[in-house]
Amino acid sequence: MILFYNILQLLLAPLLILLLPLYLLRNPEKRNVILPRLGFGLKLPDKKREPSPTIWIHALSVGEVTSALALVQAIRSEIPDSNLVFSVTTLSGQKLAESLVRPCVDALVPFPFDIRFVISRFMKRIQPDLFILIETDFWPNFLSLCSARKVPALLVNGRISEHSMRSYLRYDFFFRPIFNRFSILCMQTLQDTEYMQQLGIAPSKLKTLGNLKFAPPSDLSGQASSTRISTPPGRLNIICGSTHDGEETTILSSYRDLRAKGFDLHLVIAPRQVDRSKVIAGLARTIGLSSEFFSQSDRAETDITIVDTLGDLVSIYASADITFIGGSMVPQGGHNPLEAARRGNPLLFGPFMQDFSEISSGLLAMKAAFEVTDRASFETVLEKLITSEELRRDTGKRARQFTEEQRNVISAHLAVIKQFL
Numbered sequence: 237m238i239l240f241y242n243i244l245q246l247l248l249a250p251l252l253i254l255l256l257p258l259y260l261l262r263n264p265e266k267r268n269v270i271l272p273r274l275g276f277g278l279k280l281p282d283k284k285r286e287p288s289p290t291i292w293i294h295a296l297s298v299g300e301v302t303s304a305l306a307l308v309q310a311i312r313s314e315i316p317d318s319n320l321v322f323s324v325t326t327l328s329g330q331k332l333a334e335s336l337v338r339p340c341v342d343a344l345v346p347f348p349f350d351i352r353f354v355i356s357r358f359m360k361r362i363q364p365d366l367f368i369l370i371e372t373d374f375w376p377n378f379l380s381l382c383s384a385r386k387v388p389a390l391l392v393n394g395r396i397s398e399h400s401m402r403s404y405l406r407y408d409f410f411f412r413p414i415f416n417r418f419s420i421l422c423m424q425t426l427q428d429t430e431y432m433q434q435l436g437i438a439p440s441k442l443k444t445l446g447n448l449k450f451a452p453p454s455d456l457s458g459q460a461s462s463t464r465i466s467t468p469p470g471r472l473n474i475i476c477g478s479t480h481d482g483e484e485t486t487i488l489s490s491y492r493d494l495r496a497k498g499f500d501l502h503l504v505i506a507p508r509q510v511d512r513s514k515v516i517a518g519l520a521r522t523i524g525l526s527s528e529f530f531s532q533s534d535r536a537e538t539d540i541t542i543v544d545t546l547g548d549l550v551s552i553y554a555s556a557d558i559t560f561i562g563g564s565m566v567p568q569g570g571h572n573p574l575e576a577a578r579r580g581n582p583l584l585f586g587p588f589m590q591d592f593s594e595i596s597s598g599l600l601a602m603k604a605a606f607e608v609t610d611r612a613s614f615e616t617v618l619e620k621l622i623t624s625e626e627l628r629r630d631t632g633k634r635a636r637q638f639t640e641e642q643r644n645v646i647s648a649h650l651a652v653i654k655q656f657l
Contacts, residue, residue, distance in 0.1 A: 479562035
């Protein structure tokens with residue numbers, strides 16, 4: 237499989253080289269990414285702490301960086317002399333890692349392209365003793381070279397959606413060798429573990445350790461005070477986090493209708509892609525609502541605050557009276573509700589929470605959240621929460637309790653990591 241994969245790379249290389257200028261013309265923000273991902277200008281500490289182990293941790297993008305934070309902090313605390321190298325693939329993930337992860341690691345680097353000589357360049361410079369992959373971003377050459385260099389590779393916070401499982405089974409000749417390259421695969425749920433067994437992965441390589449997103453980062457309280465959104469006494473903050481196209485119209489229209497009923501409210505919308513902030517401001521303007529951007533406003537004087545920054549949403553949840561989790565009323569798989577649940581927020585989300593099915597099901601079972609399917613149900617549930625302080629308090633209390641029952645996930649992952657050091 238590896239041989240065929242590399243032959244295919246060689247055959248496609250001339251075409252990719254020809255198309256590269258067009259790609260960079262259409263995506264100018266990627267111009268500063270190509271060379272670093274080829275290993276040029278790789279910035280690492282001058283000297284690694286010897287004989288301490290070097291641990292390379294990789295996160296694909298924003299969601300994986302968020303999942304990794306508590307684990308990175310725990311490794312730094314429990315194995316303080318380790319050399320920690322953290323890599324990210326996407327630009328948005330890199331920006332978030334700069335603010336959240338960099339204080340805990342020795343180096344923050346781009347992830348290499350899956351080309352053997354490029355990966356070898358990174359391996360020679362980093363000299364990892366252990367590689368940890370957060371959730372996803374599987375590459376055949378990279379894992380093959382880890383194996384060849386006898387670098388243990390761990391998958392942590394592994395999860396498999398039904399859709400992904402169908403693809404893995406259809407192309408099992410490709411994916412089974414990839415997963416078998418890992419020394420241990422730490423999966424979130426028993427269902428994820430069973431899926432891996434169906435793919436032919438030996439039970440001895442599998443552990444069910446829970447979801448890293450249950451674990452709060454150690455500086456959570458410090459973040460909360462710096463970016464709270466202040467509102468006048470009696471005004472309720474409705475915060476809609478990680479929203480997608482197709483959801484904001486429902487949110488804005490419902491908010492306008494509830495304001496028309498006389499409820500004293502303030503709305504905060506944090507789009508999943510911050511470059512959509514101006515689009516949301518335009519949608520608000522068309523239905524007669526004023527808005528300001530979080531980076532520029534005094535945060536409470538307009539109808540709506542639109543969060544146009546990265547990395548602030550988690551701490552903004554501390555200001556919420558009611559929270560809606562985006563990516564769930566449109567088929568995007570949902571987003572992580574735990575940051576808001578830890579704050580004791582009463583939660584709403586739509587039916588499309590496949591990427592967080594265990595978490596959303598648990599919250600619903602504990603009556604710590606409400607599922608809404610359309611504008612009518614969204615508005616109805618919001619009105620119930622707005623008019624009942626007791627319902628908000630009790631729902632939020634159960635949400636916080638749900639997260640506190642899952643706190644041992646970090647210690648379980650650390651125990652596995654220490655076996656390989």
